[in-house]
Amino acid sequence: MxxxxxxxxxxxxxxxxxxxxxxxxxxxxxxxxxxxxxxxxxxxxxxxxxxxxxxxxxxxxxxxxxxxxxxxxxxxxxxxxxxxxxxxxxxxxxxxxxxxxxxxxxxxxxxxxLPAESVPKILNTFFKHSSCQSHQRGERGKWFKILQLASQRYDNELKEMGGDFMYGLINSIDGEHDPRNLDFVFTFMPDLIKHFSLLHLAEEMFEIFACYFPIDFTPSRDDPSNISRNELAAKLSDCLVASPEFIEWLVPLALEKLESDLVEAKLDSLELLRKAAVNFTSKSISEHFDVIWTALKSEIFPGGGNSDIISAGLVLLRTILEQAYETPDISHSYQTKVLGTILIHLSEVNQHLYNPSTAIALVCVSGDPLFASDRILNTFLLRLNTQSKIGDGEGDKTAGYNEEQRLKVYDIIAQLFKIVAIRDCLEKLNRTTCDQIHADIITVLRVNIEADVQQQNIDLKNAALSVLTESVPLISEKNRALLYKVLIQLITHDSLELECIELLELLGALYPIEVQSNCIDVLIRNFAIYSNFVKRKIFRHLLRLFIHAAFTSRVLDLVWHYAFGQNIPQDDQLLALEAVNMLLSSGDARLVVDLQNNNCLIAKLMELALGPSTLSVPALEQIAIAICRIEQHLSVSEQYIIVTEYLPQLQLKSAANLYVAKGLLGRLHQDISLDDFFEWLLTELTQQSLNGNDVGEDKEKLHTVARQLLCSVVNRMDGNEQNHSNLNKVVMRLKDNIKEDNTLSVHTLAWIAKGLIVAGSDLAAGIIETLTELLEHPMLGTVATRAFEIIAMECEELFLPKVEILYKQKLFHTVLAKLGNKLNAHSENYLIAFIFVLKGAPHIVQKMNIEKVGPLLFKSLDCDHTEMLYISLEICGRFVAMRDEYFLRHLSHLIPRCIQLSKYQKSMKVRISALSLLHDITKYPTHVLLTYKLDVVLELAAALDDNKRLVRNTAVRTRNAWFLVGTGEDN
Known part of the structure; x- marks a missing residue:
């Protein structure tokens, strides 16, 4: 020691x-x-x-x-x-x-x-012999921490100090100006104020905080505490509402600052009053409500001021009304005053005070749903009835005006019902008033219901349906009887597309027997006679009712009948198969599994596809999608059983078998090995990929399906010698075909390479080499560039179970190494192929290789290849948006080329991308841009007259940005 x-x-x-x-x-x-x-x-x-x-x-x-x-x-x-x-x-x-x-x-x-009796001694001595504000910021901060600790741990002893503690506390805080200390004080003082009696010092305590309101503080960028003005303002307002005694001085303070011209001061005042409404009793607020409402009206009622202030004012009003809801006398008094101001304007739909009145009306409904809704709905009802009478006598012109008015009113009524439902008061509304409104709405739905779409007010009908949807429990039996007929007419209209699905679903949940007899049975009974357009609508509406047990069997029977029944027209069958996929895409895995287990759905789909009847390609596509969706929700063991049972039966030379294979293999779990079928699948799928040179749409689809399956099968193959040998045979066959200028072989080889590259297989390198050599081929060069696009592109519908980490980076480096100097010395095809690969590379890889990639991008911008130009501009755009230094050094090349491309008439997308890139360039330092400013502004004048509106819009935005360069407003 x-x-x-x-x-x-x-x-x-x-x-x-x-x-x-x-x-x-x-x-x-x-x-x-x-x-x-x-x-x-x-x-x-x-x-x-x-x-x-x-x-x-x-x-x-x-x-x-x-x-x-x-x-x-x-x-x-x-x-x-x-x-x-x-x-x-x-x-x-x-x-x-x-x-x-x-x-x-x-x-x-x-x-x-620490002995408790020591704390008052310390505090009294400090208060008597020292002043907190005479110390440095750090010491003041520590003293505030001492006060916080003392108030939290020794409250009894501090309460015995009486006014001495509170007076000393006030003196310690009074005059504090450092934002860090204020942030700490504003944080702990609300709890302290609530816990200690303020005695006779309530006004003094309020004033030490009131002097800071509203907060005027701009944080320094170098301040490590990272205190924001909004955070300080929020904490300050918590202090100002910490004691009920503060209400006397708080309201005048807030209203005084509400008169300020500063937006922040107004917002702080409104937020302070909102917190007061939450923290103080409704009775104490009610004494000041008249002056608050008078001041608030001037901010929110004209409706033309600052949107943030109007929004904050509405929030304040809603809070006051909601807090008063539990005290009916006060609540009704508030509502009477507010509604008395706005109800008269709800009758004048086309006046400028209508919109702010509706906003306030909805706030009133949120505050006291029943009281406010009764008066608002009656006001609207009176107006609707008056319009109906006027419309009957004034002809088409007045009727059109009434439709416009109704549309606005229906939108508000729908929102009103929605708010009331959220407050769980919907079924307590006045039924008589609601019945009359519903009757008016159903009448509007029936007007011109059989006419062409052009003769109907679709927006008005949608608004009417929204009102009914939000108020289903209020629709009377009489009105429901009329409504069912209207719904049948709307659903079965040959050209009218209206959303009745949610309304029908809600009716079905509440009134299943009525809906079944008046809607479902009618639609099913007459299903065969309807057009395909109507049938598709019926399926969409009925499938939403499937979840209700009362309708499940009827809906399924209809779908199964038209999907798997005998002698069913192909159009109807396709619609039913689409309906099957709607069911399977619900996102409910248990539902999908139940449908499979209870109906053997995969077996039915297989039987349909492979049956004697030849199905169209769209129908086969729906079957493949359905099998995929079912299979991906099954366990691995169930998937294995299904695949091993059905796959050997297929003959992949036919379209039906090929699409069934797509369904079976499309989302097959990666743990299931296909080694037993690998050689057969390779041979059959390759043959289908090369089958004929027809260019028909269906043939192209079959080629795509076969190649995507080939890609997936190769991707999931086990890396044993037998599989490699079989794959090499297929690759050699394709290479031999390529020698005969077979374009189909090039595409097929590309899809095989894609599967291998994603899996991280070294076998892909040889194929990349072959495709690289083809880029100079006089006949297959263009096809070879397309092959590189296939390899690099994303394909959402393609399922590749084996995904090597960083495979995109590996592909980029492999292709860059293979092409090497050829990118500069050989044909344009090399550059096109590389740009396709570059597009798929992650941005970080592009950035790390920008010194190699940059010159190639600039070179690609000088070529006349539309797709490559668009890709290159997009890549450059990402770099420029991040103010990349490399592109800053090459603006002398980039800006003139972008100006030229803004006039590239072969593609609107290229012109828009070039203009957007020019716009983002304005984010670079002003002193660099000033050299180009005049030339850019003059050259962009041509783009302002482009024949495409989107190009003109982008040109205006870009030219304005260049005009502002150097003016001090360019940021």
């Missing part, structure tokens, strides 16, 4: 680092029991009581730092009492000593055994 001597202590005073090291050593020895705290204080006495101010400061700093590093439960009450007496006495010392004293007091208050 090193003795604690005066010389050793004085050595610690030479620097801050030495002092902290000495404090750490002393605290360590105290904890080890080598020193006692009283011994330490005794040895340091010469410094603590020195007549030299500097020594007293250093001594107190050393003692305080040592105490901070002791465990919080180490010192006992007697030791802490002794130290408290010392530090309390030190509070009377010179102000230069006080920072170290405050640090020591903070350490003492953190000690678990």
């Amino acid at each position: 090193t003795p604690l001597t005066q010389d050793g202590i004085e050595e610690a005073f030479v620097s801050e680092a030495a002092l902290q090291q000495a404090a750490a050593n002393v605290s360590k020895n105290v904890v080890m029991g080598l020193y006692d705290v009283s011994y330490v204080v005794e040895q340091m006495g010469f410094a603590l009581t020195s007549t030299t101010l500097e020594q007293r400061i250093k001594g107190t700093q050393l003692l305080s730092s040592m105490l901070q590093q002791l465990p919080k439960d180490y010192l006992n009450s007697k030791q802490l009492e002794f130290l408290t007496a010392f530090y309390t006495d030190r509070l009377k010392d010179h102000h230069s000593v006080l920072p170290a004293v405050i640090e020591g007091i903070h350490a003492l208050l953190e000690m678990t055994e």
Whole structure:
């Protein structure tokens, strides 16, 4: 043990680092029991009581730092009492000593055994002999932490201090200006105010916070505390609503600042009042409601001011009304005053006060659903009835005007019903009023219902359906009887496409017997006579009812009959198969499995596809999709059984068998090996891929299906010698065909390469080499570029179970290495192929190789190949948007070429991309852009007259951005 001597202590005073090291050593020895705290204080006495101010400061700093590093439960009450007496006495010392004293007091208050009676002594002494605001920011911050600790742990003792504590607290905070300290004060003071009685000092406490309102603070970029103005404002408002006594001064303060021209001041005032409404009683708010509403009206009722202020004002009004809901007298008083202002304007739909009135009306409904809704609905009903009478006598012109008005009113009524439903009051609304509104709506739905689409107001009918959908439980039996007839007419209309699905579903949930007899049975009974357009609508509507047990069997019977029945017309069968896929795409895995288990659905689909009847390709596509969707929800063992049972039966030379294979293999689990079928699948799929040179649409689809299956099979193959040998045979066959200029073989080879590359197989390198050589081929060069696009592109419908990490990066580097110098010295096809691969490479890979890639991108922009130009512009755009330094150095080439491409008449997409790239270039430093500004602005004038609207819009945006370069507004 090193003795604690005066010389050793004085050595610690030479620097801050030495002092902290000495404090750490002393605290360590105290904890080890080598020193006692009283011994330490005794040895340091010469410094603590020195007549030299500097020594007293250093001594107190050393003692305080040592105490901070002791465990919080180490010192006992007697030791802490002794130290408290010392530090309390030190509070009377010179102000230069006080920072170290405050640090020591903070350490003492953190000690678990500190005697409670010591805390008032410390605080009273500080309040009497020192002023918090006379200290530096750091010491003030520590004193605030002391006050927080004391209020949390010694509340009884502080309450016994009475007004002395509260007065000292107010004086400590009053005048604080540092945002970091204010952030801390605003954080802990709300709880303190709620916990302690303010006595006669309530107004003084309020004023120390009111002086900061509204917060005017712009954070410094260099401030590590990262305090924002909005955070400070939110915490300040919490302080201002911390005591119910503050309401007397809070409302005048908020309303005074609401009159400010500053948006932030208005928003802060509205938010302060909102918090007051939440924290204070409705009775206390009611005394001030008249002045609040008067001030609020001027902000939200004209409806033409700042949207943020209007939104905040509506939130405030809704909060006040919602808080008053539990006190009916106050709530009805509020509602009467607000509704009395706006109801008259709800009758004037085309007036400018209609929109703000409707916004306030919906807020009223949110606050008191029944009281407000009754008055608002009656106002609308009176207006609707009046319009009906006017419409009967004024002819078409007035009727059209009424439709426009009704559309606006129906939108508001639908929102009203939705809000009331959320507040769980929908079925308590006045039934008589609702019946009349529903009758009016059903009448509107029936108007011109049999006419052509052009003669109907689709928007109005959709709005009417929305009202009914939001208020289904309120529709009376009489109105429902009329509604069912209207729904049948809407669903079976030969050209009208209206969304009745949700309405029918809600009716079915509440009134299943009625819906079954009045809708479902009618639609099913007459299904055969409807057009395909109507049949598709019927399927969509009925499938939403499938989840209701009352309708499940009827819906399924209809779907199964037309999907798998005998002598069904192909159009009907296709519609039914689409319906099957709608069921399977519901996202409910249990439903899919149940449909398979209860109906042997895969077996039915297979039987249909492979049956004696020849199905169209669209029908086969639906069957393949359905098998895929079912299979991917089954267990691995179930998938294996299905595949091994059905796959050997297929003859892949036919379209039906090929699509069934697509269904079976499309989403097959990666753990299921196909080694037993691998050679057969390779041979059959390759043959189908090369089958004929027809260019018909169906033939192209079959080729695509075969190649995608081939890609998937190759991707999932096990890497054994037998599989490699079989694959090599197929590749060699394709290469031999390529020698005969067979374009189909090139495409097939590309899909095989894609599967191998994604799986990370080394076998892909040889195929890439072959395709690279073909880029110079006079007949197959263009096809070879397409092959590289196939390899690099994303294909959502293609399922490749084996995915090598970073395979895109590997493909990029492989192709870059294979092409090498050929990119500059040979035909344009090399560049096109590389750009296709570059498009699929991650941006980080592009950026890491920008010195190699950049010149190729610029070269590609000089070519006349539409697709390559578009891809290159998109890649350049991503770099420029990030203000990449490489492109900054090459603006002299990029800007002129973009200007030329903005006039590229072969493609609108290229012109738009070039203009967008020019726009993003304006984000580069102004001094660099000024050289080009005049030329760009003049050249872009031509694009302003482009024959495509989207190009003109982009040109205007880009030219404006260049106009602003150098004006100080370009950021």
